[in-house]
Amino acid sequence: MKDLLFLAHRIPYPPNKGDKIRSFNMLKHLSTQFRVHLGCFVDDPRDWQYQKDVAAYCESLCLLPLHPGRARVKSLTGLLGSQPLTLPYYRNRRMQQWVNTTLARGVDRALVFSAAMTQYLPANLQQLHTVIDFCDVDSDKWRQYATGHRFPMNWIYAREARTLLAFERRQAAASDAAVFVTEQEARLFRELAPESAARVHAIDNGVDTRYFSPEQVYPNPYPATGTRLVFVGAMDYWANVDAVVWFANQVFPAVRAAQADAEFVIVGARPTPEVTRLARLDGVVVTGAVPDVRPYLAHANLAVAPLRIARGVQNKVLEAMAMGCPVVATPQALDGLRDCPQLNWRVAEQADDLSNLCLAVLKGEDRDGQGARGRDCVLSHYSWSEHMARLIGLLNERVQNEPA
Structure with missing residues (x-):
């Protein structure tokens, strides 16, 4: 097995919300093909109890606490320059040290879940085969938020949309592949970042249809008829x-x-x-x-x-x-x-x-x-196995094309 650095902005367990469902299924399938070195944050104290569940899929694991209140304050430092507020929100010296140490061991490929976590990769990505799963075009989400709020939040959201898009474009251009969760999101990003259009891919989410099945018997959680x-x-x-x-x-x-x-x-x-x-x-x-x-x-x-x-x-x-x-x-x-x-x-x-x-x-x-x-x-x-096979193919693509 080859080694893989996997960075995620949030611990991929339990799979009970959108980003965790996607990142957990990535981790589960990738662990069958790679020795996974996972680095991520824990922003809900209740999630520390799942450390062993996550570690079972990993060769090495770095879990660090993230306190949302403090992170929001820290993110305001982004206003002093032209960077998006998302970057200082997730910036952490200990995470950077762990990434540097992991890459120094010879890990030559990385999967990054969310654009903000790409800040931990070396500026020169030539020696690192990198796939970024943006999931959605987050910069456009902030643009939508701006239209639904009043000053000063509409100004902050509009600024985040502008600065985050510039960052997304730079990171996509430096990567080997940029992944989005639907073809519509991929198409939007190709329009916003035409210089990276050739490396943009869509990989759908999936559903565990054995777990979510109407054929099982479930207790009625509702107290009365209605x-x-x-x-x-x-x-x-x-x-x-x-x-x-x-x-x-x-x-x-x-x-x-x-x-x-x-x-x-x-x-x-x-x-x-x-x-x-x-x-x-x-x-x-x-x-x-x-x-x-x-x-x-x-x-x-x-x-x-x-x-x-x-x-x-x-x-x-x-x-x-x-x-x-x-x-x-x-x-x-x-x-x-x-x-x-x-x-x-x-x-x-x-x-x-x-x-x-x-x-x-x-x-x-x-x-x-x-x-x-x-x-x-x-x-x-919506088969996870089918969709994750495509992701694994992207992670192997450069290696397969290199001379023996």
């Missing part, structure tokens, strides 16, 4: 917060008025105060962290994905599809999903249209079989 609309996601992520606040205030009241036993159940760890306050509304339930999201999907009548700002494929949508649960969503939440002609998507952007779609599904009880067809789509197009 009609449940469920949203699953990390509830400290701004796009998710915006989605559930908007849905609870603008969409769900019409559903509740027409269907008195309807409940909007928000499932996800670390709910912000803005999310927690939603529980005061009639029919809205905020669970906080749960040990297993599958029962909430298995016993829900409908999964909703009312995102208004979204980047890449939404794991929450794929997991609901894998569970055979009907989905109602905004166009943004479905951006990047593979085309499944057999799937009759329920998609709307305006509040009234979305509430009408929810009611139509609830009253029809998914008679046209969207739930089953959603699972078929996942089985056909």
